[in-house]
Amino acid sequence: MIDIKRHNAGFCRDHFLVHCREQVRRAIHDHKMVEPGDRIVVAVSGGKDSLALWDLLVGLEYDVDGLYLGLGIGEYSGESVQFARKYASARGLKLHEVDLQDDLGFTVPGAASVTHRSPCGACGLSKRHVFNTFARDHGYDVVATGHNLDDEAAVLLGNVLRWETGYLGRQHPVLPSAPGFVRKVKPLVRLGEREMAAYCVLQGIDYQVEECPMAEGNRHLGYKEVLNALEERSPGSKASFLFGFLERAHAQFATVAVEEREGLSACIECGSPTTSEICAFCRLRERASGVSLGEGR
Amino acid sequence: MKILLRNPRREIEVSGPCTVASLLHRLELNPESVLVIVGDELVTRDARLDDSASVEIRPVISGGAS
Numbered sequence: 595m596i597d598i599k600r601h602n603a604g605f606c607r608d609h610f611l612v613h614c615r616e617q618v619r620r621a622i623h624d625h626k627m628v629e630p631g632d633r634i635v636v637a638v639s640g641g642k643d644s645l646a647l648w649d650l651l652v653g654l655e656y657d658v659d660g661l662y663l664g665l666g667i668g669e670y671s672g673e674s675v676q677f678a679r680k681y682a683s684a685r686g687l688k689l690h691e692v693d694l695q696d697d698l699g700f701t702v703p704g705a706a707s708v709t710h711r712s713p714c715g716a717c718g719l720s721k722r723h724v725f726n727t728f729a730r731d732h733g734y735d736v737v738a739t740g741h742n743l744d745d746e747a748a749v750l751l752g753n754v755l756r757w758e759t760g761y762l763g764r765q766h767p768v769l770p771s772a773p774g775f776v777r778k779v780k781p782l783v784r785l786g787e788r789e790m791a792a793y794c795v796l797q798g799i800d801y802q803v804e805e806c807p808m809a810e811g812n813r814h815l816g817y818k819e820v821l822n823a824l825e826e827r828s829p830g831s832k833a834s835f836l837f838g839f840l841e842r843a844h845a846q847f848a849t850v851a852v853e854e855r856e857g858l859s860a861c862i863e864c865g866s867p868t869t870s871e872i873c874a875f876c877r878l879r880e881r882a883s884g885v886s887l888g889e890g891r
Numbered sequence: 892m893k894i895l896l897r898n899p900r901r902e903i904e905v906s907g908p909c910t911v912a913s914l915l916h917r918l919e920l921n922p923e924s925v926l927v928i929v930g931d932e933l934v935t936r937d938a939r940l941d942d943s944a945s946v947e948i949r950p951v952i953s954g955g956a957s
């Protein structure tokens with residue numbers, strides 16, 4: 595049994611699995627995330643959300659492969675790839691692997707210390723770049739990520755607290771494709787992270803429970819704690835905060851995001867869309883790997 | 892009761908019996924941020940845990956904003 599307070603309901607195993615599948619099916623349908631014939635690549639970390647997402651998309655009979663990105667975060671990365679491989683091989687699914695150190699010459703902790711960025715900042719930039727370019731270069735139409743309702747509500751809270759209008763305009767379950775960008779979708783947006791952990795337990799999916807050591811003390815975790823305290827007092831708060839924004843406020847910010855996208859040109863190093871001559875990822879890579887731009891071309 | 896906590900992995904002893912809700916309250920954990928697992932089963936807040944139970948409290952909150 596699992597109790598989901600915001601639905602004021604307790605589910606048995608079978609009904610809970612149907613509930614999860616239905617929420618994903620509905621998110622995909624309502625936001626037109628996938629078109630017939632699309633090839634999807636799921637960004638797989640070895641954690642609960644991405645493995646549950648892969649499992650749910652396979653269950654809904656989509657054409658979907660996985661992509662694991664090795665971040666070079668010591669033991670944490672060493673273990674996380676094992677969970678991803680084990681899941682894929684047990685089900686006969688195709689898992690691609692890219693390793694920041696082996697393939698691009700740097701790690702997340704290394705990049706963070708050289709550039710004085712936060713590790714999560716360097717990590718996020720690397721993930722967005724690698725997932726997009728990999729999908730573009732390997733003929734995938736869609737990149738699906740495991741961002742869930744809690745992630746999105748926490749990001750929204752952070753964006754609202756600082757009135758980041760560009761980020762608010764881009765915060766949506768679907769980012770459409772554009773020159774240089776593959777479509778990005780978040781099919782778990784209607785499911786909370788407690789639901790995703792429960793899904794994995796009930797489906798017998800072994801995932802990495804231990805948290806990334808870089809996460810400790812980051813702002814995002816603080817936002818989640820605040821939102822969970824609200825949710826405990828007033829079930830449904832997270833969902834109404836996020837879905838209220840998407841339904842009633844997102845459009846007000848969308849033009850800012852469209853204008854930002856229209857002003858982009860191709861990076862002279864990797865071809866990714868950027869506001870300057872060389873994109874932020876290539877600049878990060880140059881500083882973190884010590885390989886001058888142009889040498890790797 | 893033996894309680895397995897994660898992140899980092901450690902075990903503590905808590906005296907029972909009690910309900911899941913009161914156990915989480917005693918440990919100052921928000922029920923929204925954990926799953927409670929007994930054997931292979933998920934249990935709800937109103938479930939009673941007896942003194943010999945082996946219970947895993949698994950956090951479900953993950954960190955990075957990327």
Ligand code: SF4
Pocket residue numbers: 702713714715717718806807808809954955956957
């Ligand atoms: S916690 Fe930060 S560094 Fe670790 S995987 Fe998540 S985004 Fe990357």
